[in-house]
Amino acid sequence: MTRILLARHGETDWNLQRRVQGHSDTPLNETGRAQALALAETLAGAELDAIYSSDLARARETARVVAERLGLSVSVLPELRERNFGTWEGLTDTEILARFPQAKSGSWGDAETKEEMTERVLGALRRIAAAHPGGRVLVVTHGGPVRSLLIESGLDGRGPIGNCSLYEVRLRDGRVVGID
Numbered sequence: 083m084t085r086i087l088l089a090r091h092g093e094t095d096w097n098l099q100r101r102v103q104g105h106s107d108t109p110l111n112e113t114g115r116a117q118a119l120a121l122a123e124t125l126a127g128a129e130l131d132a133i134y135s136s137d138l139a140r141a142r143e144t145a146r147v148v149a150e151r152l153g154l155s156v157s158v159l160p161e162l163r164e165r166n167f168g169t170w171e172g173l174t175d176t177e178i179l180a181r182f183p184q185a186k187s188g189s190w191g192d193a194e195t196k197e198e199m200t201e202r203v204l205g206a207l208r209r210i211a212a213a214h215p216g217g218r219v220l221v222v223t224h225g226g227p228v229r230s231l232l233i234e235s236g237l238d239g240r241g242p243i244g245n246c247s248l249y250e251v252r253l254r255d256g257r258v259v260g261i262d
Contacts, residue, residue, distance in 0.1 A: 083254045084211035085218040087130070088228050089148075091140040092117040093245040100174050103224075104167035104193075109139045117246035118144040122151035124248065130154065131217035134210055136162035136224060144246065145222035156222075161206035164224035165199040168192035200230040204258065207231070211253040235260040 092114030096103050110118065125148055133152070135145035137160045145156045169192055170178050178185050185191070203223070210219055225243040232239030235251045237260040250261045 083252050084214050084216065086207060086210070086251050086253060086258075087125075087128075087218070087220045088231060088249045088251060089121060089144065089220060089222045090225050090228050090243050090245055090247050091136075091138075091144040091222060092121075094140050096172075097245065102167045102170050102173055102178070103140075104164050104171040105138070106171045107139050110143050114140065114144070114245060115147070118147035121246040121248065122148040125220065126151055128152070128220075129218060130220050131214045132157060132210075132219045133222070134159055134162065134206075134219060135222040136160070136164070136227075138163055138224070141222045141224060145220070148220065148222070159206050159210075161202050162221060162223045162227065163202075165196065165226040166194040168194075196226075196230060199226060200234060203227040203231065204234070207253055207258065208256050211256075231258050232260075234258045 092110045094108045094114055095111050096108045130152060133145050133149045133154050134157045135141045137158045142156065142158060149156045182191055228243045228249060229239040231251060232249060235258040252259050252261065
């Protein structure tokens, strides 16, 4: 069984503006960098076998800050990316509703489905677990993947997933399970 610490990246300007980021490659802002440093301090004494990150700049930078504090390197996996929101990326909720009225009924247009994203991220976690059986790793990713993995594990993933928030799950027999 592999223990996985899940962390969401630090804050970006688009988070503040409530813009849909998805696969858009937005950097951390100053608050996000401070959050990454605080996460690194929180994990300073943690014994980790590895650190993995999404390939998007906001996650990579967050992971790099933690890795430097712990003397580890970061392995980058594109499969850990946020959900692809297609033509909605870069838009605020207000702009989405104005341009895509079908959004009121829950339609996500040309976006990747939650199920597609969850399967993509679970595939990456299974490979990580296979590379670190019985180990403990940090995975820096995005709010959507964290929420999906918490729900998949049986934990409550419906609340807000704050920037640089940290959660622990286990991967057992290819399945994500929550920590009791």
